Amino acid sequence: MHLPLFSLISFLLITPVLADAPPLQIIIEANVASPMNGTATVSFPTPQNVKLLKPRTLQSDTKTSSFQFLCDGIQKANVAYEEQFSCRELQWTVTFQNVQTAPHAIANQQNLYSPAGWWSLTEWDDIPRFEGISKVEICGKVHGKTYAIKCNPLPAPNQPPLILTWGKSTKTLATGQTALTLFKDDPTSTMKAENLLALQQQLEYLQEVLGSEENAPSYIDLVWVAIDKELRQTAGAAGKQAFLANFAVTDGTATNDSIAKLHWVSAHELFHMLANQPYPLWISESLAQYYGYKSLEKAGLQTETPMEQWQIFKERYPHAATGLYEAHLNVTRENNSSYYPLFYMKGAAFWQKVDQELQKAGTSLDEVLPRIKSAASNDATLSSGTINLLKTTLSEQLVSTLQQQYLH
The missing domain is CATH 1.10.390.10 (Neutral Protease Domain 2)
Known part of the structure; x- marks a missing residue:
């Protein structure tokens, strides 16, 4: 198909404008006078047909529920997700929990308010998505305060969730x-x-x-x-x-x-x-755990070492004898999370031992870290190149012993 010259020029002029279109903003406004309730607002340039998609959720229940909001100032109730309606401005309430009035465990990933002057929002259950709109920003602001509005892109559904914190x-x-x-x-x-x-x-x-x-x-x-x-x-x-x-x-x-x-x-x-580096799960978690510890040394902080933690933990842990390769398969293929603690405990102890032996040989794990790789993207085993590197730097017997003690 051939476009007329005028149409082609118009197309070329319009396309970059569409590509550079600003993201849709969802603005969460908090208020010190009523800090437990914030107002989420979405404004469209002109009234348009909208279809809400379900927010991401931590709950296993997949039942579709209605979403309560104001559409151009009018209360809209019982509008199901994926139901089309026309609106120029959407508003709904987002609630926050005061971290000082109850013992809030961060792992629950609730929206939080601190009397220190900040609010923290997770996207779970509170941030719907819009059909046909992929570029969305979530912005936090404090009513009447001079803090600058803070905006972060809404992650894709397969990415780690949005956690937006703003205020003081x-x-x-x-x-x-x-x-x-x-x-x-x-x-x-x-x-x-x-x-x-x-x-x-x-x-x-x-x-x-x-x-x-x-x-x-x-x-x-x-x-x-x-x-x-x-x-x-x-x-x-x-x-x-x-x-x-x-x-x-x-x-x-x-x-x-x-x-x-x-x-x-x-x-x-x-x-x-x-x-x-796109590490397999056990390598990613165990290296992060070990370097979390090792960074303490650089900052002058002291606590028990990964090796000391593992010696205590393995005495009461039922899967202590399981190698890290098998533990990885049990978690990723069998969906058995009971093996997950091995990544933190046994895995971090493994890297500490490797690092100690490398330092005796005049180098360190820091130096070889860029060459630590798995055999393949979906393979839990360390690559032959990584194993050979360790054998060359240390000894074949020592590396084989470490493999038997920790990996196999």
């Missing part, structure tokens, strides 16, 4: 191409200036080891929230270029050990965000 940050650390912004809820001011310095040293070390400067993310957000140690819920939640973590406190105070563990977990997630 504690500190922004600029390292290379990456701006790391920390938000924390620490009512008794347990965290001191030296903790921020340690975090910056960890980030700089991981960037150096991973050689990720060229492809480094432009921003990373960290959220630290205190929680009573007795609750035993000091886990975290990771999203796209964002990570939330609890740190344990006793009578409002964090111990040196709990602070070190917070830094360990935070660096574990930073490793994931900075690493460019």
Whole structure:
């Protein structure tokens, strides 16, 4: 088919405009006067037909429910997902939980509000998508405050979820191409200036080891929230270029050990965000866990080593004798998550032992990390090139012993 010259010129002129069209913005406005409820607003240039698609959810229940919102100021109820309607402006309410009025475990991935002056939103159940619109930004703002509006792209459904945090940050650390912004809820001011310095040293070390400067993310957000140690819920939640973590406190105070563990977990997630290599699951988790620990040494923080943790853990763990290759298959193919802790415990201990032996030989895991690869993208085994590299640097007998102790 041949286009007339005029039509062809028009097409060429219009196409770049469409390609550069700004993303659709969903603006979440919070208000200090009523911090537990925010208003989400979507404005279209002109009234248009809209089809809402279901938000991503953590729930296993796939039942389609209605979505309650205002359409051009009029309450619309019982509009099912994928039902078409016409609207110029959509609004709905997003709720937040006060982190200081109840012991909120970050792992639950709820929307959070801190009296320190920040809000944190996860996309689960709150951010619908729109049929035919792929470029969407989620923006956070605080009513009546001078904080700049903060916008992040809505990730694709197969990417880590959106975690957007905005409002009064504690500190922004600029390292290379990456701006790391920390938000924390620490009512008794347990965290001191030296903790921020340690975090910056960890980030700089991981960037150096991973050689990720060229492809480094432009921003990373960290959220630290205190929680009573007795609750035993000091886990975290990771999203796209964002990570939330609890740190344990006793009578409002964090111990040196709990602070070190917070830094360990935070660096574990930073490793994931900075690493460019597409590792299989066990390699990705075990390296992140080991380098989370190793970054503590660079920042002058101390806690038990991965090897020490493994020696204690294996005495009470039913799958302790299982090799990391088999554990990987059990998790990825059999969907048996009970083997997952091996990646953190046995896997990190494996890399610590490898690193120790490499240092005795005059090098380190830092030096060979770029050449650590799996046999194939869907293969849990280390590549023959990686094994031969270790055998050349160490010895065939030592590497075979490590394989039998940890991998097979």
